[in-house]
Amino acid sequence: MRIIVLAETQKALTELCAGASQISAQVEAVIIGDRLKPAADTIWHIPAQENALLEDYTETIAALIKQEQPGLVIVEPTKRYKLIAGRIAALLGTSVITDILELGEDLAAERMVYGGAALRTEKAASGCTIAMAGSGLWKAGTATETAVREEKTVQFIEPGIRVKRIAREEKESMAVDLPGARVVVGVGRGIAEQKDLEMIRQLARAVNGEIGCTRPIAEAEKWMPKETYLGVSGLMIAPEIYIAIGISGQIQHTVGINRSKLVIAVNKEKNAPIFKQSDYGIVGDLYKVVPALLKHFG
Amino acid sequence: MKIITCFKVVPEEQDIAIKADGELSFDRAKPTISAYDLNGVEAGAQLLEECGGELIALSAGAGSIDSPKLKKNILSRGPGSLAMVADDRLQGLDTHQTAEVLKAAIEKIGEYDLILCGEGSSDLYAQQVGPQLGQLLNIPAINAISKITAADGKIVVQRTLENEVETLEITLPALVTVTTDINLPRIATMNHILAAGKKPSTVWALEDIGIPEPPRTIEVIDTRAPRQVERKQDIVEGDTDDAIQEFISKLSAVLAK
Numbered sequence: 001m002r003i004i005v006l007a008e009t010q011k012a013l014t015e016l017c018a019g020a021s022q023i024s025a026q027v028e029a030v031i032i033g034d035r036l037k038p039a040a041d042t043i044w045h046i047p048a049q050e051n052a053l054l055e056d057y058t059e060t061i062a063a064l065i066k067q068e069q070p071g072l073v074i075v076e077p078t079k080r081y082k083l084i085a086g087r088i089a090a091l092l093g094t095s096v097i098t099d100i101l102e103l104g105e106d107l108a109a110e111r112m113v114y115g116g117a118a119l120r121t122e123k124a125a126s127g128c129t130i131a132m133a134g135s136g137l138w139k140a141g142t143a144t145e146t147a148v149r150e151e152k153t154v155q156f157i158e159p160g161i162r163v164k165r166i167a168r169e170e171k172e173s174m175a176v177d178l179p180g181a182r183v184v185v186g187v188g189r190g191i192a193e194q195k196d197l198e199m200i201r202q203l204a205r206a207v208n209g210e211i212g213c214t215r216p217i218a219e220a221e222k223w224m225p226k227e228t229y230l231g232v233s234g235l236m237i238a239p240e241i242y243i244a245i246g247i248s249g250q251i252q253h254t255v256g257i258n259r260s261k262l263v264i265a266v267n268k269e270k271n272a273p274i275f276k277q278s279d280y281g282i283v284g285d286l287y288k289v290v291p292a293l294l295k296h297f298g
Numbered sequence: 299m300k301i302i303t304c305f306k307v308v309p310e311e312q313d314i315a316i317k318a319d320g321e322l323s324f325d326r327a328k329p330t331i332s333a334y335d336l337n338g339v340e341a342g343a344q345l346l347e348e349c350g351g352e353l354i355a356l357s358a359g360a361g362s363i364d365s366p367k368l369k370k371n372i373l374s375r376g377p378g379s380l381a382m383v384a385d386d387r388l389q390g391l392d393t394h395q396t397a398e399v400l401k402a403a404i405e406k407i408g409e410y411d412l413i414l415c416g417e418g419s420s421d422l423y424a425q426q427v428g429p430q431l432g433q434l435l436n437i438p439a440i441n442a443i444s445k446i447t448a449a450d451g452k453i454v455v456q457r458t459l460e461n462e463v464e465t466l467e468i469t470l471p472a473l474v475t476v477t478t479d480i481n482l483p484r485i486a487t488m489n490h491i492l493a494a495g496k497k498p499s500t501v502w503a504l505e506d507i508g509i510p511e512p513p514r515t516i517e518v519i520d521t522r523a524p525r526q527v528e529r530k531q532d533i534v535e536g537d538t539d540d541a542i543q544e545f546i547s548k549l550s551a552v553l554a555k
Contacts (some may be wrong), residue, residue: 086429
């Protein structure tokens, strides 16, 4: 089965190509310009166009997929590619299966639905499956070194519609790598004030971990960056150890952390659902427990 | 400005029950408006207040979405009228089918300047209907919009991506999908709810919008609750000094590894 990989970042491109090579002998990557270097059997190279957004290559990529008819198109789940993949699917008369967690040999894909309450297995009805997946899909581990065997140039198709970009600003980059962290400390509504986050940050440092949060802390209180909330529509992580501080354990949050090897919880509510999903826990006031932890581990 | 704001009717998430065999039960889950679409409706209502014009709410789904309560709910939030394709042949649509039906309904409505969608639906969250619909209508379509400013014959939008924020100028007609932080959807007052009952709504079947039942592009094989991970549940009760020390000694053992 031929697989075409579409990715925006080098990390995802490398990992998706390596993963795809485990299930297919024919891994192909679409590369725009010369910024990214894939390890694929075939590279479809689209020359970079002046002042073009990534979105302006949609028609070109759609035409390539139509012509080459791969069995699977695997796409990095960035926002730009969510738009592009959706438009490609519309041109091809199919739907994209987004944010998949598993992919079976028969290309049945598993994704989370109903805010994490359920997993759903879906399959494309047509011959070509378009799925979006993060690097966790295939246990990449050993990135098999595939030498690029052939490189073909794809004729750019001028899009019928272009939008004009008038400004662009890099976001302040987060110094944290939550998905890659061995220990993650998560903070929820149990903390009373934004300044108390400092104590949680110290704890994270003390245990060589990174800090994440629940959605209300990021979106309602805006005490932490939106990129650090864990759960449905946020990050899905699988660290060795997850320490939930003042987190009740709503499903919307726990789906993001339940692949952690070990879960530890601090919460003053004895009946908080988080305890049922924890290996170790303490029913107590975090304002007593966290300082004690800092004293011991700090 | 003539604006169409699309919304999906979804089962109330917190009332979805999980049965012993892992199957889901929707018996107690009442239909409601997908939370993310409320941001689209609010964005439309704010544009309407700013530049005048018309705001139409549009949905497609099974016959059951044609409910007086849902109609009042959506119309109390700013739209002046409502159009629905409510047809039992439209049960559990995939994203391509949804976009096909919405496209036909929009063409039936006629001219428009702007189509608004939420970023994704709160039940399935595929985030695909907006991009698909924009492509099918052959108009500019951009997702992840966190701010909209109306200008002459165009909009200037702020788009918030993973590592960058860009400002785009989009010629109308166009489609945008909006993020949850673009606004805080208003809570309808009693007056708005009463007024909503008097606003016009149109309900169509597939025949009325002139398309056959769109073919399925995705097969759903199975939907079930995820298996719970077995946890030790070794929980210390109370926050006395002794209890905390006990907790710390348990943690020391695992954190040291």
